[in-house]
Amino acid sequence: MKAVVVHAPGDLRVEEVPEPAVPADGVLVRIIYGGICGSDLHYAKDARNGPYTVTEPLTLGHEVVGVVERVAEGVQAPPVGTRVAVHPATPTAPAGQSEPTGLHLRKGGTYLGSASTQPHTQGGLTGLLPVTAGQLRPLPDGLPLRRAVLAEPLAVALHGIARLGSRVQGARALVSGAGPIGALAVAALKHAGAAHVTAADLQTLPLQVAGKVGADTLIHLSAGESVPEEAFDVVVEAAGVLASLRTAIRAVRPGGAILQLGILPAGDLPVPLADIVAREIALFGTQRFDIELDVAVQLLAADETLAAVVTDVFDINDAQEAFARAADSSKSSKTVIRVSADPEAL
Template identity: 35%
Template sequence: MSPIALPTQHAAVLHGPKDLRYEPRTLWPPQQGHVQVQIVATGLCGSDLHYYMHGRNGDFALQAPLVLGHESAGVVTAVGPGVKNFVVGQRVAIEAGIMCRDCSYCKRGRYNLCKNMRFASSAKTFPHLDGTLQDRMNHPAHVVHPLPDNCTFDQAALAEPLSVLLHASHRGAFSPSSPPQTVLVFGVGAIGLLACALAKSYGATRVCAIDINQARLDFAKREGFAQEVFCLPGGDRAKTTEEALKRAKENVGAALIAFGEQDGFDLVFECTGAEPCIQMSIHGAITGGKVLLVGMGSRTSHSP
């Protein structure tokens, strides 16, 4: 008797820096507790771009071919054994991290700190766990989330980066029930724009943004994400730590004057991870204010 041929699908597979290949792969049925999702929308995270450009993201280097993508939504196409809360055709968003559900962090509800976390599209663990840049993927049902009818797939793909801001706000005790606050956002990429939107939805009295890219700032202001924006001046890199700190204080001071907030903002979202912006964010907060470090930084630089 001939073996049954399994169907195939296609995936965008990263083999090394700038080596992305469109390849056929076997489409396996979902196992116990998993669902199969046809991917409809996937956002591109900064980590995806780092992997593509350099074959690594910080300390996490590619050790084998990897499918990128983790900001995604789609439609359930198959349900594995034991799954009772999903049906074929259901619209869902995918949570890319798979926690162990057994450690002390998971049991306390802080599963983002799980030391056994496996994350789709990350080279942190080996064997790597493939991400969402494929036709369909099998994923544990407990980290797949049903979508309301009024949520588009593109909007649902933003659920993963939005969750980063929601978590940061929770850690900073910032919520819709908080007293009205002024908010400053460093960086108006996808995360920064979501920080602006979140601040507005939480009742911030004023939302301002800082970046080095005037076009991004113009977009943020034009589309109503930020009320006022400030473009940081260019210039040579500071040669000493003292010079860098002095320049950071001067630059943010100029921004605060331009915003009419010389005393600083109640809450600062630092969404770049850039060392100068981290330094500026401290000076950008009012005395007794809060700074939320959201951006993923690089290794600490050392002056000669």
């Protein structure tokens, strides 16, 4: 079977790897689709992501869906053939339960396709993935695998928006940066009851996608349009760049809140924090997600418009091209790799 493996900065390979055995306490999932995340792009380009450095070959991918292929003897799991999204984290909150929460912030956990652990936790851009039964999230009928591949990034957006609490209900909201996570933040804001959502970006394509998933107003920054100052109750910074965070600080009203959803560069950053003090702005951090994966799956089943976020699908043999496309926000929103043939494709 094939796997998408990073070896060193700029050294991303599609390799033939041996098929894994079914784990004694779990299942094997035949992966059909895997989304490319910003963190995967960092690993592919720099062999590092934030504080985590690649020190051994790392199979990428944590946004994966597929079909249960094999279940170990005596393990309680959805039967072979069940279509599933894979929860990328361990420990994993039980499906459908709101407790225990905060597992995602506990030290020592693992995440698929991450160099945060030694040895690294190998990822899901590979034909067969061994996981525990508790990581499986069966998909509702009518939710295609190709749309379900958005479950993990949508859970990330839902978790971030949940951090803003009751501020979102009836709010005028801005999403600064309308890439895949920004577009999913637009959808999450609408779902949480925001009254009006504006999306701002430098590129046309991400704004078109944001419009399709519910943005009411689009601001095209490179077409000379600008973000109004002190005009928004909540602002979501979804680009992970300083210019966008500065825009967010200018755009939020006194007493408003900013969610830092984009991954900022590590280290000290020059940001006008005095403005946050003077205008009593609340600044929220957010990390991956907690218990939101189940809600994400339901939302994807209920809302067909979210399919618009998947703009590109590449075969696993063309993973290099797929990563190049994913890195070009003028051409793509969420780029997805087809790891195995899609049984639902026409």
